[in-house]
Amino acid sequence: MASDLLSIAQSGARAARAALDVTAQNIANAASDGYVRRSASMQEVSAAGGQMRTGDISLSGVRISGIDRNADMFRQAEVRRTHSDSARATAELRGLENIESAVEQADLFSAIVEFEGSLRQLGSDPIDPALRAATVAAAETMANKFNIAADSLTAVAEGAQFEAGAAVDQANVLTSEIARINVRLARAGPGSSDRASLLDQRDLMLERLSGIANISTSFASDGSVAVRMGGSSGPSLVNGGNASALSMAIDGTNGTPSFTLDGNPVAPAGGSLAGRALVLQEVDTVRGKLDALASTIATAVNNVQGTGAALDGSNGVAMFNGTTAATLQVAFRDGALIATAPAGSPAGSRNAANLADLRTALESGGGAERMNAVLFDISSRVAGHKVTTEALDAIASSARISLEQQSGVDLDTEAANLLRFQQAFQASGRAMQVASDIFQSLLAIR
Amino acid sequence: MINLSTGAFFERATRQIGSLRSEAEKLQEQLGSGKRLTRSSDDPVAAARLRTLARHERLSEVDQRNSERAMADLKMTDKALGTMTDLVIRAQELTMQAANGANGLEQRQLLLAEIQGVRDSLLMVANSRNAAGQALFGGHLATSAYNPAGAYEGAGEAETVEIGDGQTVIRGLTGPEVISFEHNGNPTDLLTVLGTLAAALQDPAANHTTAAQTALGELEAGLKQVTTAQTIVGARMGWIEIVDERRTATGELFAEERGEIGGADPATTMVRLQEMMTVLEASQASFVRLSGLSLFDKLR
Numbered sequence: 214m215a216s217d218l219l220s221i222a223q224s225g226a227r228a229a230r231a232a233l234d235v236t237a238q239n240i241a242n243a244a245s246d247g248y249v250r251r252s253a254s255m256q257e258v259s260a261a262g263g264q265m266r267t268g269d270i271s272l273s274g275v276r277i278s279g280i281d282r283n284a285d286m287f288r289q290a291e292v293r294r295t296h297s298d299s300a301r302a303t304a305e306l307r308g309l310e311n312i313e314s315a316v317e318q319a320d321l322f323s324a325i326v327e328f329e330g331s332l333r334q335l336g337s338d339p340i341d342p343a344l345r346a347a348t349v350a351a352a353e354t355m356a357n358k359f360n361i362a363a364d365s366l367t368a369v370a371e372g373a374q375f376e377a378g379a380a381v382d383q384a385n386v387l388t389s390e391i392a393r394i395n396v397r398l399a400r401a402g403p404g405s406s407d408r409a410s411l412l413d414q415r416d417l418m419l420e421r422l423s424g425i426a427n428i429s430t431s432f433a434s435d436g437s438v439a440v441r442m443g444g445s446s447g448p449s450l451v452n453g454g455n456a457s458a459l460s461m462a463i464d465g466t467n468g469t470p471s472f473t474l475d476g477n478p479v480a481p482a483g484g485s486l487a488g489r490a491l492v493l494q495e496v497d498t499v500r501g502k503l504d505a506l507a508s509t510i511a512t513a514v515n516n517v518q519g520t521g522a523a524l525d526g527s528n529g530v531a532m533f534n535g536t537t538a539a540t541l542q543v544a545f546r547d548g549a550l551i552a553t554a555p556a557g558s559p560a561g562s563r564n565a566a567n568l569a570d571l572r573t574a575l576e577s578g579g580g581a582e583r584m585n586a587v588l589f590d591i592s593s594r595v596a597g598h599k600v601t602t603e604a605l606d607a608i609a610s611s612a613r614i615s616l617e618q619q620s621g622v623d624l625d626t627e628a629a630n631l632l633r634f635q636q637a638f639q640a641s642g643r644a645m646q647v648a649s650d651i652f653q654s655l656l657a658i659r
Numbered sequence: 660m661i662n663l664s665t666g667a668f669f670e671r672a673t674r675q676i677g678s679l680r681s682e683a684e685k686l687q688e689q690l691g692s693g694k695r696l697t698r699s700s701d702d703p704v705a706a707a708r709l710r711t712l713a714r715h716e717r718l719s720e721v722d723q724r725n726s727e728r729a730m731a732d733l734k735m736t737d738k739a740l741g742t743m744t745d746l747v748i749r750a751q752e753l754t755m756q757a758a759n760g761a762n763g764l765e766q767r768q769l770l771l772a773e774i775q776g777v778r779d780s781l782l783m784v785a786n787s788r789n790a791a792g793q794a795l796f797g798g799h800l801a802t803s804a805y806n807p808a809g810a811y812e813g814a815g816e817a818e819t820v821e822i823g824d825g826q827t828v829i830r831g832l833t834g835p836e837v838i839s840f841e842h843n844g845n846p847t848d849l850l851t852v853l854g855t856l857a858a859a860l861q862d863p864a865a866n867h868t869t870a871a872q873t874a875l876g877e878l879e880a881g882l883k884q885v886t887t888a889q890t891i892v893g894a895r896m897g898w899i900e901i902v903d904e905r906r907t908a909t910g911e912l913f914a915e916e917r918g919e920i921g922g923a924d925p926a927t928t929m930v931r932l933q934e935m936m937t938v939l940e941a942s943q944a945s946f947v948r949l950s951g952l953s954l955f956d957k958l959r
């Protein structure tokens with residue numbers, strides 16, 4: 214078969230139109246999340262010369278062979294991996310900052326110092342009712358602040374638990390969505406625009422999922438993906454059209470979460486789930502420290518109270534009830550019950566020996582110092598995590614930017630493409646004109 | 660071919676300008692509050708040190724108040740001791756007159772009345788109270804120090820008050836420390852001496868001259884005891900002043916350290932803010948120019 218100039222020009226015009234469509238689509242989606250730049254790949258159509266016709270010119274123009282999606286699998290995997298790390302670090306940092314605020318804003322340290330100071334001031338005149346009342350008030354403030362700190366910690370834990378629960382729900386939505394995309398990908402024709410947009414969606418879902426838990430992926434030739442949690446030998450999250458159900462359980466006593474995948478226990482090492490789990494463990498640790506401190510102070514004060522005499526000469530009674538930060542309470546409101554004098558002193562004694570013991574017990578138990586250490590511990594962890602998070606964030610964003618650079622839409626390139634394909638279209642039109650002119654000149658032969 | 664993605668360009672610009680802005684805002688906050696640290700995690704070590712300093716400052720405030728209170732008590736004790744000295748000297752004069760054997764009955768009666776008056780005044784001074792209404796010379800016990808008969812019913816020792824840095828001061832004297840003494844190996848006290856003298860003057864059969872002469876010797880020893888007590892009180896006030904001075908000096912050091920650790924130096928912060936603002940303005944301007952570079956504008 215010989216060539217046909219008109220049909221060659223027509224195929225060229227059609228291909229240029231399609232390329233213009235793709236360019237316009239790129240421009241329209243320049244800001245779409247997860248959109249990967251497309252390009253139309255073109256292929257020459259020509260027939261090989263057959264027997265006895267080796268010298269024939271047999272050209273049939275051009276055709277669009279497919280819509281290419283310019284995604285780099287390696288960079289996408291990098292984005293997922295770094296995104297997991299950065300999401301974990303960010304969730305952990307935010308949780309730690311919340312813990313820091315909870316403990317710091319309760320201002321427990323100055324309340325303990327205030328209690329210490331009020332005891333010391335009581336030493337200047339142990340029978341002054343005003344000073345005694347001030348001491349009881351300071352003890353009450355301290356107990357209240359312990360309660361507030363414990364409550365705030367509980368609120369932090371509840372917030373983290375809620376967010377972890379929401380993330381688990383979202384992960385389940387994402388995995389079932391990926392499973393559905395897998396099924397549809399198997400049916401989409403290769404090189405079709407339908408397939409390209411399915412792949413975009415798939416990659417977007419995978420990236421979101423990687424923000425929740427660290428995942429590993431393996432891709433089949435049809436574009437469908439198998440997702441596993443953790444490394445490549447981890448438990449399967451999505452396999453073909455099947456998604457496994459992730460669920461979370463909160464420990465009743467210490468509030469830490471545990472995760473199961475289709476009933477089998479799993480422990481995410483990355484993503485926001487891992488971050489939240491670490492935060493909840495940290496809340497438990499800090500709460501333990503506060504409880505220990507509250508109990509130490511209460512025990513030390515109560516013990517010394519027991520070895521002294523109250524203002525009326527009676528034996529001292531315990532000043533604090535409760536042994537945890539949440540339950541610490543002052544046992545009496547009457548300042549006269551503070552046992553400032555040693556046991557056996559007569560009523561109204563100004564002997565402050567037991568008060569001195571009380572102060573020493575509080576100080577050697579390390580009330581303020583230990584609180585300072587707790588605060589230092591949390592704040593230095595926050596400071597350390599801030600550095601780590603900033604580093605991980607920078608790595609993640611540079612991976613993201615490098616992917617964007619490779620797969621994102623560059624409007625300048627698209628503008629140049631518009632011009633290029635417009636000219637190609639015009640050129641094909643001119644070729645049609647030439648075909649028509651040739652035909653006319655043939656007809657004009659007389 | 661390097662593809663300069665438009666999305667990447669905008670994301671990077673947003674990130675850079677955003678981080679510059681947040682830096683500038685942080686500096687602005689430091690300038691506004693005068694504090695370098697807004698939360699402990701900004702500098703955990705400095706924050707921990709600041710807390711320790713705050714605790715020292717708070718406790719030293721209490722110490723200051725305690726030492727002021729002890730000082731007030733000691734000053735009152737000092738005044739009371741001054742009055743006691745005057746009374747004892749007056750008693751000495753009266754006893755001297757009583758020792759003169761040529762006193763008639765009427766004169767003796769007058770002397771007796773006045774000596775009894777001095778004894779009552781002495782009892783009153785020994786029972787004087789501090790600003791909080793507690794017996795100055797009663798030791799631990801807040802009740803009165805001496806009963807009207809002149810017997811001591813306070814506690815055996817005066818209480819000590821902590822005035823900081825582990826230092827203590829005894830805030831007063833017990834009655835016996837002031838008015839009890841030994842004379843010729845016999846323990847006695849000023850109230851007893853005056854009481855005995857008054858009783859002797861009342862008794863017409865007694866040898867008034869001998870009684871007065873004995874009393875004179877005893878009063879001499881008593882006066883020495885009271886002035887010794889006054890010296891002790893003076894020494895204690897001096898001690899409180901030394902500790903106060905030390906506390907003030909330490910307090911200044913602490914305040915200085917707190918300023919160094921936790922304070923934002925306005926000059927440095929201002930300069931850094933200016934620097935940050937310059938960079939921010941430059942990057943905003945360059946962003947506007949770069950983002951205005953679109954090929955679409957050139958294609959007609």
